[in-house]
Amino acid sequence: MDEDAADPNDTETIQWRRDASTSRTVRLLWSLGVGTFFAAITIIVFWRLYDFAAQVGAGTIIIAMFAAIIVTILAFAVTSNTERRLEALASRLPITTPSGPALERAMDAALGTIAMMAVMGSLMAVGRYVSQRELLEVGAGPFTGMAALLLPLALVALVLASFLRSIGTLDREKRTIYLYDPDQAIDLEVIQGVSTRRLGDATILKLEYAEPDGQYVAGPRRIVVPPEVATELQGLVDGRTT
Incomplete structure (x- = not known):
């Protein structure tokens, strides 16, 4: 069974690691x-x-x-x-x-x-x-x-x-996803919708970005995360948009 390294002791952040050493x-x-x-x-x-x-x-x-x-x-x-x-x-x-x-x-x-x-x-x-x-x-x-x-x-x-392959941190307090290698930060405030698709022990997230004044917002459109991270992220986005 695949494993995703995480830090369950930090209540404000969820860290995960999916690479050849853990998956x-x-x-x-x-x-x-x-x-x-x-x-x-x-x-x-x-x-x-x-x-x-x-x-x-x-x-x-x-x-x-x-x-x-x-x-x-x-x-x-x-x-x-x-x-x-x-x-x-x-x-x-x-x-x-x-x-x-x-x-x-x-x-x-x-x-x-x-x-x-x-x-x-x-x-x-x-x-x-x-x-x-x-x-x-x-x-x-x-x-x-x-x-x-x-x-x-x-x-x-x-x-x-x-x-x-995916390494990152979901910061609940700052409402931001931090991806590493390469380093990227995704502000959840610019995410207006999230759709998920389960693939084995991983979840593929499709992110829908808001386009204020028709302006394109740069950022990854799809990321792969553990299921628990996907559930938490979708809850944060849905809780803000409802």
């Missing part, structure tokens, strides 16, 4: 989106290296090297103290290892890459098998097309992850 939906979309692009690059690099090495009889070395990298990543992912083990490994090398949220995102990207490599590799392998056996008149085309289709779908996943 499994955002984390999964980001991981698979980034992983798809990395997977495509990795498959191309692997195939080029394997093709070159196979010409000199060293193809199995490339396979073993990539398999070892994948096993190592999976081993780090399942361990409970990934950061400590990575630091121990990197202490022998002249590199700086990521830590905290940066390490979590790196592991998410690595696992997403492995998952999408398995999907894309399976599609390509099935397509090759079908083509060699002449099981379909169109050959490997459908399977290659499905593998290629994963790239625009990955872009959609990244856009959704960005849209569903």
Whole structure:
């Protein structure tokens, strides 16, 4: 279940945080989106290296090297103290290892890459098998097309992850929404209507701005917040407009 970090002890403000560290939906979309692009690059690099090495009889070395990298990543992912083990490994090398949220995102990207490599590799392998056996008149085309289709779908996943990401504070006393990264402040006095749409554990708010003297008011028209924040915000707006 997704979680939204909040501060329940402050009666005047409601704080929330929806990002890859608190929302499994955002984390999964980001991981698979980034992983798809990395997977495509990795498959191309692997195939080029394997093709070159196979010409000199060293193809199995490339396979073993990539398999070892994948096993190592999976081993780090399942361990409970990934950061400590990575630091121990990197202490022998002249590199700086990521830590905290940066390490979590790196592991998410690595696992997403492995998952999408398995999907894309399976599609390509099935397509090759079908083509060699002449099981379909169109050959490997459908399977290659499905593998290629994963790239625009990955872009959609990244856009959704960005849209569903939200960090902010609702200040009841000042009747203002403060959004962070990027920083924005929305004065509820210029909001004349709010419509909501539930999406899993999140709520998409569509904000209708007043236009005094026909003047356009800048600000986000849609934001994603936890359901309790949406209920509170809608109550503040409806209470003022009724």
